[in-house]
Amino acid sequence: MRSPGTRMWRVALCCVLMETFVHIARGLNICTSGSATSCEECLLIHPSCAWCAQEDFGKGWTVTSRCDFSQNLQKRGCEARFIEYPTSSMSILQNTPLSSKGSGSAQYDVTQIMPQRVSLSLRPGGQTWFGLQVRQVEDYPVDIYYLMDLSLSMKDDLDTIRNLGTKLAYEMGKLTSNFRLGFGSFVDKNMSPFSYTAPKYQENPCSGYKLFPNCVPTFGFRHILSLTDKVDRFNEEVQKQMVSRNRDAPEGGFDAILQAAVCKEEIGWRKEAYHLLVFATDDVPHLALDGRLGGLVQPHDGQCHLNDKNEYSASTTMDYPSLALLGEKLAENNIFLIFAVTKRLYVIYKNFTALIPGTTVEILDQDSKNVIQLIIAAYNNIRSKVELTVWDHPEDISLSFTATCQDGKPLPGLMKCADLKIGDTVSFNVSVEARSCPPRGTDQSFTIKPVGFKDRLEVTVDYQCDCGCSRKAQLNSRICSSIGTYNCGTCLCEPGYLGAHCECQEGEVSSMYLSACREAEGKQVCSGRGECSCNQCLCYESEFGKIYGSFCECDDFSCPRHKGILCSGHGECHCGECKCHAGYIGDNCDCSTETSSCISDDGQMCSGRGSCVCGRCQCIEPGAFGDTCEKCPTCPDACGTKRDCIECRLFKSGHLADNQTCQRLCKDEIITVETLKTDEPGAVLCLYKTDDDCVMKFTYLEHASGQSVLTALKEPECGGGPDAMMVLLAVVGSILLVGVALLAAWKLVITVHDRREFARFQSARSRARYEMASNPLYKQPVSTHFVETDFNMYGRSYNGGVH
Template sequence: MRSPWSAALCCLVLQAFLQPGKGLNVCTSGSAASCEECLLIHPSCAWCAQEVFGRNQTLVSRCDLVQNLQKKNCEKRFIEFSTSHVQVLKNIPLSSKRSGFVWDRVVQVSPQKISLSLRPGHQAQFSLQVRQVEDYPVDLYYLMDLSLSMKDDLATIRNLGTKLALEMGKLTSNFRLGFGSFVDKNMSPFSYTAPKYQENPCNGFKLFPQCVPTFGFRHILPLTDQVDRFNQEVQKQLVSRNRDAPEGGFDAILQAAVCEDKIGWRKEAYHLLVFATDDVPHLALDGRLGGLVRPHDGQCHLDDQNEYSASTKMDYPSLALLGEKLAENNIFLIFAVTKRHYVIYKNLTALIPGTTVEILDQDSKNVIQLIITAYSNIRSKVELTTSDPPEDINLSFTATCQDGKPLPGLRKCADLKIGDTVSFDVSVETRSCSSNNPKQSFTIKPVGFEDRLEVAVTYECDCGCSQNAQTNSSICSSIGTYTCGTCHCEPGYLGAHCECQEGDGNSMAVGACRESEGKQLCSGRGECSCNQCLCYESEFGKFYGSFCECDDFSCARHKGILCSGHGECHCGQCKCHAGYVGDNCNCSTETASCIAEDGKMCSGRGQCLCGRCRCTEPGAFGDTCEKCLTCPDACGSKRDCIECRLFGSGRLADNQTCQRLCKDQILTVESLKTDGTTLCLYKTHDDCIMKFTYSEHASGQSVLTALKEPECGGGPDALMVLLAVVGSILLVGVVLLAVWKLVITVHDRREFARFQSARWRARYEVDLCGKCYRSIHHIPFNRCACGPTGPRLEDHWWT
């Protein structure tokens, strides 16, 4: 028979673990031994530091929900409970237009400084507003490839400064221009190193026999508002020659970014770096072909002649290093490249934040319009980036752009006008407490902006009651420390007041160590001592709980990783970190990767599940379901790109979204081949027919093949139409008459043949009867009868 004590114990245990209608109580199931451990279990958990608590009850956990602790007669002043909160330290209002005075501070980001107090698992939320002010200063550094193939381009830009300043003056009243050039490393195998090529690499080259020695990067003109100096310096330049096709442009980009004093970048200005070339760049590790094994250090190496002195000492910089240095110095990089290399540089923009690419004509005639377009595109979007966030912190963003609709998981807005204000809601959550540095910081800023938000972080992991700890307290039998309502005994002592010693046989009361009647003591995972379970150690993890019934390693796994690495195992169940759900925490709730280029979730053709698009539209595929050859809107969506990319028309032509939304490769041909492709056609505004095909390359890129010009037929000629109609009527009449004539002729010939046949028979009978009469005229009583079968004699009586 079950004893009343055991039944009461079982009921209390179940009450402690289960909340009516809510399932598992994570606060009590964690078996926290201290206030700090309790606060780490879950943001809803609280600790009761009251000394007299649960005296008349057994197995009452001090770690529980606030309402449960109050029901158990814990006074409010003894309840330790904290939440994450935000404090704004600096918030200067946003500026609308830059003042002409230098000392006036332009504010494009608000607030500027905040402080976060984070409790693990509890989110802190704040908002960030960004507004690009009008008439903001612009620094533009023109970095040009001076290899031999760019000689025509050099002649084109000799008066670039004046024309560019005139156009940029329409956008800003404070514009400065600088100039630099590059070729490649002056060493084998990148350049000609034979003695006869040292002073003139073009020696023996018939098409262009004279050029300057090869150089890596040369800074020629610091940023200045005297555009005439730009023209003068450009006119002095001569091209050089290297051996291989790729250029050393990335060396030049890095030096232009990090040598801010020599270049002259201003703190309060937009920094534009225009990179003009007609070939691909050398990348990191290419330098090993010339024996350069030392990685680039990311430092400025311009000598007294403003030339790159480490060109033959260090390897080319990596994409990661370029992106880091460009972001540190708030530089927007504009790739101005020829059409045949557009796709290569377009792929690089995805790896280097704040980078755009535009198509440069073979002789750079469109360079001014290219720069204006790129600048307008840059000013039309805002994208947030974070710098050095702590590893144990999760950040999530929700953008609210001009349409006022929140976009979860998105940290950028596009299609903006100067002066538009956009806001971003930021949620911050920490997974644990930082033991190394309780105070940390990071920054959030728009790409290319000097303005930023500084975020200071502190952790709410300590309990206030811990400050009043009493060592060798009498409450703990003078052999333990009393803190937050509990005793922490010295090694070898146990019990609520350290009144028991380990292995004391007199203290063995096994009833409190059994979860229910018939169960093993301490669940078979520990020993019962002094009315409580001492759990065994395990090589797989930790046993814990009042009856050692829980462990931290028996949870679901994903690919062999406990809780997928995105959660904590608590008593057989995964407690997922923020941003993850599922039995094994392998499903991300982040939707940023599902947002297509047009801003729609999975391009409107699927659902975002676990951070990935699951396409529901038949025929749709791609990371964001953006590809669909059989969808009804396939041709319609690609038509806009054909119109804006090839003809500068359509609904995307008046804003700067064409390059952002239309990333497909577009080929122009004289005639279309539709084998294995989807044929699309539409009527233009002048009633011409435009045809193009849509297909998917094996690499995953969409390819559009369009006619160079729409097919336009001439208008109908009224006279020709009239003549055609009359001629058709006459032709039909003639044909009918001919048929009627033929029928009549056939009929007449048949009748005539019958007539001739009847006439011949009649004449034959007449001749035969005549002969008959002549032969029998001497017989009076007979008569010659001529019938159809011939003559015959008939008998008659004469009267």
């Protein structure tokens, strides 16, 4: 199985070969076009160029440049042993394996970064790669220094934390078996206009203040308890403290932070421990230059100034420290700063975190009741991410990072990984390129260090700027007519002499030499930018730059520009073509290959809605905009994405709250209202059902300024929950009612039918013609019929009948 380093070596080699082939395909030989006159000049042209130091090289060939691609030199008869072709390389000097546990092992053997020492051999323009791994080990010792604002407004907070030590030690004991706690306090500079300076306020600045008539004198910073594992001492010292009072709203907290960071021995920071500095306040801090209001013009020197009473002695002699100085000293001493501030200050201190690496912000309750949960949350947040920083970065070296986090997906341009678990291992690949050669004898090195870690990777750099053949240079060599130095196959002639072997003197011109000074028949001698002397061109000087080449055909100023800057300031001009520095491409080197600016807060490239072109996101998804295409109110998943932020910010629920990433991913302003207006132009209405079957409504609006605003109901809309007994009774009652209704209908139908039949019977009975005593069905056995007759008897007529 091939190692990552082997794969990266192959990638680097392929990159160089591909670039060489591109030049060949264009018909441009960047090596010969530079017309280098020495081996060292050849090496600086391009990392694919080689130099032939063979004495008789070039005989019988039209092209005699000793600087060319290595394969071309060999084809033209240069033996491999005479070819100078140094390449960039990397070697690992120390590679101690990563540790898996902290306090349970020998503490001074804990290793969280691998390798620890690397040596690079760099040829200008050439790239080399190396990989490093970082792991946050389990059960690592923790030092927490609690730095508290003791101005008058923090009195209720002081009462709350009087038993903080015991509770905090109990909670931290679940995370580490080696925990220490310390305490310090601050107010502000005891001078006008920051504090009350009248004599009556010197001993008691609260004099005349009815609510709290007794206070201690104002002080800048006071170190009270060094880091200790005896947490009862913390409780004892806190219970002794009293608040003080200053005049203006801002506090002198940055003075205190700097002293807590640089006074390592007094505070008791351990080398083998995580250093957490908890800064608790309810107001904004004074910044650098604020001290000039009190006449303090001396910038802070970044040193420890604690007197024998453990109080900050330079409070009234030096200005407040700058953010840059704070960040430098915190990083230098491996300290994670936790801003524990009230909700109204969250945005202000959040902006500070962008300028101070390794800093987090947590929202503190008005009376500090949630301080323990806050510290635990901040600790988990700190240990869930790894971010690299580079120290003492040489200006002529270009670095490019690619992070591989837990999902195994390479993220070019990224120097950090988030959402990690303790014990996870992340990897980074680092590409290194030297843009130029430093002065001879200059040692170069730099350090790669995870923020807040004591562990670091030391990188030493050796430059391949000299040729091996230069060590065999011959002064006044016979090859150079005894008037020049023979070096790497060429003669460096004494002033006034020219020619391949110093055989000519300056000023000698003849027609036989002129043809050798034309690039082609019909072209100008020396391209019109030089004069021919002893069969070679002497190029004119130009106020714009250098003119060079065998026929003065090249210069270092006729390259494409961007906004008036040659090669955009990100490359070197070589014979009309920009040779871009690492990390830039394009004809004028204006296109950055860096993608870190395109990575959104969720770790996706352009939020998954676009592509990164020249270091900027080009949004593809309709309706998407923003620096990383993160804003898209019409995208199908906009409501779903903002729902997670509503849940974690307003209700401390959802998967973002569990992963401690709410503050990182959810930066939109959230406004809570009693009644939600849905008719605002451009606002998108979003609804979702909560776990308790309530309906949460909010609107999502993107302003023209790019600011996103979420307007949400304070509480979800919930209907009254149904009574199970009432529902049961209603169902049973409904069934009974339907049954009774069906029976009544059936009874009605039967009754109507019977009545109709009875009426029909009565009608038939009334029409009957017989007596009730006789049987209408009985018939007599003898029937009688009356027959009428008409006859004449004795002259008379009779009518009669026969029965």
